[in-house]
Amino acid sequence: MSKFKLFIWLPAIAALFPVLMVFTNSFMSGFEISTRYTHLVRPGNIFFADEIHFVRMTLLPDFVTLSQYSELLFNNPVYIGKLWNSIALALPIVVGQLMISAPAAYAFEMSRFRYKEWVYLVYIIVMLMPLQVSLVPNFVTAQALGLADSRLAIILPGIFNPFGVFIMRQYLRNLPRDYIEAAFIDGAGHLKAFILVIAPLFKTAAAALMLLTFVENWNLVEAPHLFLNAATEPLSVYLASADAEIIFAASFFYLLPCVLIFLYGQEHMIQGIQLSGVK
């Protein structure tokens, strides 16, 4: 396998490099950022007015300092506000999506309703629709319910996104039937079976769903652009125009929750991806 070493390690390092860059550069001083990463074409002096000052990227700052972080967390109310906006979008969606999807997935798997697979097909079709399609009905409903300029215009459709039902049902399908049947032999009804037997077994699927939903909704761009104003926009939109002197700490602090939950629950996450791809 040694002949493939470079073929694997090169893209692996390329995958890590941008994140690593942001991490190490978050310990750079604001002054060093401005000398290294100025986006302006800076005239050296009046005789070389058109000389371009190229970016000098580095993994190792000249001086290591926490100044970006202290500036960010203690001196930047705007950033904290946007951080809160991101949380206020992602958290309700993650919780709501789980509470709505788990029982629905169970119902779809267990019900004997004759047309359930046709109804389920509608779920699949809605799930396949890209934002360019689904934002239109979301917009129509938001207007009708008077939710324009409100977080609810994003949170409510997020909660009812069929993706959750799909992932949970995929998981349920792969469960051994014995588990579920055991619950009936004990004489439990469906409701009891769901609460006592299925819900605990859902833990893995729930973790996968929560991870994927959080990552997705922590990274919203299209919907906030459409439904929210400058006061309620989340970090994802704000960072494109954030102050350069704190940008690396601001970016790293923003991506940290995603990376942490990924490291913590990567088997769940990978299982979630695999479930979303198994037909």
Next chain:
Amino acid sequence: MPRLKTREEIIITALAVPSLLGLLIFFIVPFGYSLYLAVIDNPVARNFVWFDNFIATFNNSAFKLAMRNTLTFMALSVPFNLVLPLLLAAVLKNFKHKEILGMLFVLPLVVPSGAMVHFWHNLFGINGAVNGLFFRDSPINWLGSDLSLVVILIIFMWKNAGFNIVLYQAGLNLIPSEYYEFAAVEGAGLFKKFRHITAIYLAPTFFMVMLMSVLATFRSFREIYLLSGAHPHSRIYMLQHFMNNMFNSLNYQRLATAAYFLAAGIVIFAAGSMFLLRRVTRHE
């Protein structure tokens, strides 16, 4: 499975009601209402004009540009995203540090786009590191020229390759290793093994990866918007840019017709790939 009593049947079906209601209110009903919006002249006069709006959208130059760019990007990115992750997953299968490497490939998937904007700017800006390293004498305007498509492709691959690697890994693990061992005994080479074992048993995965990759390209707007705002170079003016303009001007007729065109396209594509998948797996 024990026979269910009617009462049980009702309870179990009721568990799906909240989800069904939400789906109806936020997706199905308004999408149906959009069809009505698509066949009237405007929300005030409400005269039926049948297919006029569809024809107008189809002939709209901004829509055509957005559609052409989105399809061009798809034609460019999907093949890359089908082949490279497959090669990586295949090589990774027998690799020593498979876990840690797999993790590195999936990492970009969880990194939010906004956190990387500054990095990409530093890489591909006029005075960015790429120009600084390779094109010092005549810097390339990466984001302001046709080459912007290449930049978006690189970012797309960086972000999405991991997802496909995971799917391929799952697919490859389903193929019994004995098949390869038998083939090796028969004297089959790497290509023959791929052609007669991998290609056949991986077909379902392959179709799924293709579908997911096509859907992923619709998200390229995210990076483009964060990198170059609402008015990018015309080469990377995507469908979402067009939709945003229509949202801003509250042009319901354009929005609804564009959404229906797109939805029809995706349903046809998905149904087509499922049909092909059935045929491929039947000939196995």
